[in-house]
Amino acid sequence: MLCSYSKILLLCVLLTNTIILAQGEANIWYFGENAGLDFNSGSPVALLDGQLDTFEGCATISNPEGSLLFYTDGITVWDKTHVVMPNGTGLSGNSSSTQSAIVVPRPDFPDIYYIFAVDAQAGSNGLTYSEVDLSLNGGNGAVTAIKNVPLATPTTEKITAIEQANGIDFWVVGHRWDSNEFITFEVTAAGVNTTPIVSATGQVHTGDNDGAIGYMKISPNGEKLALAKTYENSFVELFDFDTVTGIISNPIFITGIFQTELEGPYGIEFSPNSNLLYISDVNAFANTIVHQLDITFNNATDIINSDSILYNGQNFIAAIQLAPDGKIYLANAYLPFLDVIESPNEIGAAAGYSNQAIDLNGRFSVFGLPPFIQSFFNFDFTAENLCAGNETEFTLETNEDIISVLWVFGDGSTSTDQNPTHTYAAAGTYTVTVTVNTQNNTRTISDEITIFDTPVANKISDYFLCDDSSNDMMEEFDLNTKIPEVLGNQSAALYEVAFYENLSDAENDINRLSLLYTNTINNQEIFARIFTIENNDCNAITSFLLIVTDPPIANEVSDFIVCDDSSGDMIEQFDLNNKIPEVLGGQSPTLYEVAFYENLSDAEIDINRLPLLYTNITNNQEIFARIYTIDDADCFEITSFLLSVIEPPIANNVADVELCNDNEPINLEQFNDDVLGQQSSAEHTITFHISQEDADNDTGALPLIYQPISNPEQIFVRIERVTDSFCYATTSFFITLGEEVEAFEPEALTLCDDATLDEIEVFDLSLQNEMIINGQTGTYTITYYTSQIDATSGSNPISNQYTNTSNPQTIFARIGDSNNPFCFATTSFQLIVEDCEFFIPQGFSPNNDGLNDVFEISGLNKFEGYELQIYNRYGQLIYNGTNEQGFWNGIPNYGLWNRDNLVPVGTYYYVLFLNNPEVTESHTGNVYVNY
The missing domain is CATH 2.60.40 (Immunoglobulin-like)
Known part of the structure; x- marks a missing residue:
């Protein structure tokens, strides 16, 4: 019996490399204030249909498929429809007894179950049993006339059960009050043997009746028994248990680590692998400590020294119960939650204790949880080395004699080996099923395992550092910088990397190196192991060298001079790539790199690197070049040079040239003065080219005495500085050649004077065109002028309908090639007005x-x-x-x-x-x- 105190909850983490499985008899729980859980889905789901309202003890039983059969608080029995069974009241247990009841099936009689019940605080009812026949009441069951059969009195509030070594029968164990005697009852096909096997061993349980409180459990493998005695003189005892004889022996007394304020140890449970013992340690002030003890030690001192405290808080943590999912759940008194230990086979914090992890959907836990036959949790298997491409090892764990076994691995492969190995080709989640045939029954269990990718150890580049002034070729290397190389595209959230001095250490994951590591020799080989975070066994190994090098040499760099553009602002873009070879000298670009900076400070601390296409800020600007080892930017030297912008020459325009074709070459040098303008011929070089590309590249310069090859022909001129030939300008002009023409002199044009007799008439000058052309072929334009000067220059032409201004008057004609009007000739003729007879x-x-x-x-x-x-x-x-x-x-x-x-x-x-x-x-x- 326990008093009501505060509340607490816990969550646990399932061990990645070991999968624990169980049968369905323990899949339904009812406990506390109408609370319940269903484990059939693999995870606990809150149930709201329970009728049980108990302070402490309770029991539930399901069939092997996980379907509810009945449940009880030790006093009343409810069937699978949550109705009280016929004759199902008045059992001699007590809802305030720690373990008021446990249900054990009668071998070979699938409808018969026994409810073993214990009274509270060494009460007079002691230990009794009652029989349930599920064939009655339409298959819902009823309590038979075999009811409240006394077995022993007085007893403590402890009771537990385990399957016998024969795999058929069961042992049910209680403990007398005011005694050190365990009483072990055998349940066989014949029923309950009411004559116990007595094991007088360990401490006498006596004193105030409150001392009868506390849980007792047998380990799932049936080899150990542990109990907790609460209140005065509280302690924990650990014993050996013999599943063949039912004898309990070899006590180990555990004390000195529990709270001294009243209660002390209360709940108790073994880990699924039976190696660890969990104890809830409570006091009157509702403070609870949850202990984990390593019972693989065979003496009290080492066991006590192994104590790991998983929880220490103000919630009242009472019962502790192993579940079908391999996790351990803890009652958190008067809270709508349970605590949980996710990985109970793991030592210390790795067990994964979580407070208030399981939501009971508004129903309250109190102090008790339903106990089960511990053998339900002993038929399991483990799967180790869960790495794709490697052999996964499966181990079947049971105390029964196995006749045959069939493994189905979830990827289409099977095995009949008892403890097989299997290689999964790909990572993923697989449902593994094992069917075991024993002398007495057939059991099938299945669950999911996760196979992890085996990581790839990507090739790592050698790690270079610059030797310091000591010249000892020893430096401190930051191995952190190599982790991304090992990972490649693999996620750092899934994989980790560690480093080692030799391959053996890497393979065994021992003697990991500090990430800040000083080499012991130059060119030292370091081994990197990449492994899956959730499974260290999935790993791969690679290596690289730690190399200490001499610092680079920053060679002298010539000033970088470019020509200003047309803007005239002396600001230009410089391609700093062109200076890298000068900085390197003969040093290898595969070992060293060069970066550029605007000031010495930036270069020294390697910030604000300049782009390689850089525009200067001022003329004659100093730029700093830092040469450094590629694998160690701190191994460097610095040099500098100037960025200078010089004014370009001016390529003045050359007027287009129009010439009549006389098949004579042209002296291009005659155009030099036009190109130079006011610039000095001694400081500039002028060349002529047939394309802009040739002019820009300074290729294919034309001879100065040049015969045009096309008509018209564009000539490109390049003017460059004598001292800086890259600083140049270009222009162009056209040379056009036309055919020569001849102007033939026509006869005078005569008109008769009109009635005015003023000797002024209107002449049609176009009448002269045919005589001027005189049979020349081509297309010609003929214009007329009043002076030779105008005719030569083509200025001030007169209309073809021309009125003379004097008599006679000389008119000048200009004949030109219509396509090339600059090719022309002139002639003249008279305009005469006569006094004519009609x-x-x-x-x-x-x-x-x-x-x-x-x-x-x-x-x-x-x-x-x-x-x-x-x-x-x-x-x-x-x-x-x-x-x-x-x-x-x-x-x-x-x-x-x-x-x-x-x-x-x-x-x-x-x-x-x-x-x-x-x-x-x-x-x-x-x-x-x-x-």
Whole structure:
């Protein structure tokens, strides 16, 4: 019996390299204030349907498949439907007894179970048993007439059970009060043997009846028994247990490590591998300490010295119970949580204690958890070396004699070996199932194992450091810097790296080196081991050298001079790559690198490195170059040089050249003065090229006496400084060649003076074009001028319809190649105005052939009012015209003749009236019309 105190919870971590498995009989738990857990999914899930409300003791039993059969607090029994069984009340246990009940099946009778119950605080009911028959009550079970059968009294509140060595029968163990006697009862197919095997060993349990409180457990392998005595004179005892005889022997008394305030040890449990013992150590002030003891030692001193405290806090941690998932759960009194130990086979903190880890979904834990036959947790297997590509070793752990076994590894492979090895090709989670046939039954268990990738030990570059002034070739190396190389693309969250002086140490993971390590010899080989964080056995090894080198030499560097661009700001981009060979000298670029800086301070501490394409800030700016060992940037020397920008020459424009082709070469040197302008010819070199690329690269310079090869042809000019040939400028011009032309002199152009008699007339100058061309082939442009100067320069041309300004007047003509107007020639001719007599032709032929198509009388310019009349041979007037028409085209415009057609061929008569006061007579005659 325990008093009500505070609350606590715990979480645990499952051991990666060992997988623990169990049968389904322990998969359902009911305890505390209507609390429950279901382990059938592999993880505990809170149950809310439990009817049990108990202060301490309780018991639950399920079938091998994990389905609930019934549960009890030692007084009342509920069936799998949570209804009280017929005859299921009034059992002689006590809900305030530490282990008020435990359920044990009757061998060979699958429907018969025995509830062993103990009274509280050495009460008079002592140890009894009752029988449950599941075939009754429609298969839901009932308590039979075999009820509250006394076995011993008075007893402590302790009871535990284990399978016998024969794998069929069971031992049920209690402890007398005021005695040191254990009483072991045998359960066989015949039922319960009420005559106990008595083992008088260890301490006498006596004193105040509260001293009867505390748990007792047998180890899962059946080899050990441990108990906790609470309250006055509290202690823990550890014994050997014989599963063949049921005899308990060889006590080890454990004390001196528990709290002295009232209670002391209460809950107790073994690890799944039976090597560790867990104890909850409580006091009246609700302070609990959870101890872990290593019981592989066979004496009290070493066991006590192995004590690891996993929890020390203000929650009241009471019962401790191993579960089917291989974890240990702890009752956290009056809290809706349980604590958990995730990896109970691990020593110390690696066991993974977690407070308030399992949520009971509002139901409360008190002090007790249901105990089970400890053999339920002994049929298991371990899997070790969980690395892909390596042999994983499986070990079956059971005390039973095995007839046959079948392993299914989850990747399609099987084995019938009892303890097989299997190689997984790939990492992943696999469900492993083992079916075991013994003399008495067949058991199948399965669970998931995780196979981890075996890491790759990537090749590591040798580690170089610069020797210091001691010149002893010994330096401190930061091995941290090599970890990323070993990892490569592998995650540092999954893998770790350690370093060793030799291969043996690396293989056995001993004598790890400090990450700040001083070599013992130069060119020393160091071994790196990369391993999976969750599984150190998955590893790979590589090596590298620790090399101490002499410092590099920073050779003298010439100043870096470039030519300013057109901006004139003396700011330019420098390709510092060009200076690296000078800094290196003959030193290998595979061992040393060069970086550049704006000031000495930056170079010394290697900050603010300049880009290799760098734009200067000021002219003649000093730049610092640091040469350093590639594998050790602290091994360096520094030099400097200037960045200088000089003004470029000016490539002045050269006017395009237009020449008439006379097949003579051109002297390109004649253009030098144009290119130079005011610049000194002694300080500059000028070359001529046929392309911009040649001019930029200073290749393919043309001879100075040059015969053009195309028309037109672009010539590219490069002007560069004599002292700095890289500083240059370019320009270009065209040479165009045209065909020579000749201007032939035409005859004078003559017109008759008009009526004004002012000797001024309008001349059509284009009439001279044909005579000027005189049969030359080509396309020509002819323009006219009033002076030779204008004709030569092509300035001030006059209109082809030109009115003379003097009589006679000289006109100048310019004939030019239309495609190359710079090829031209000039000539001249006279414009003459004469006082002309008029002329009357004697016939015409209006047939539109361009010759004599009209009857036109010349010389009438000065007779502005003349009138011309035409008559047919009948004396009929058929045409009447004036100087407005100026001619007769052979079509009548008067009389009855057809006015739309030409007159017939024949002779017609004309009368010309001049209508001039000075000339009064008329002129008559005939004109012949012929087509």
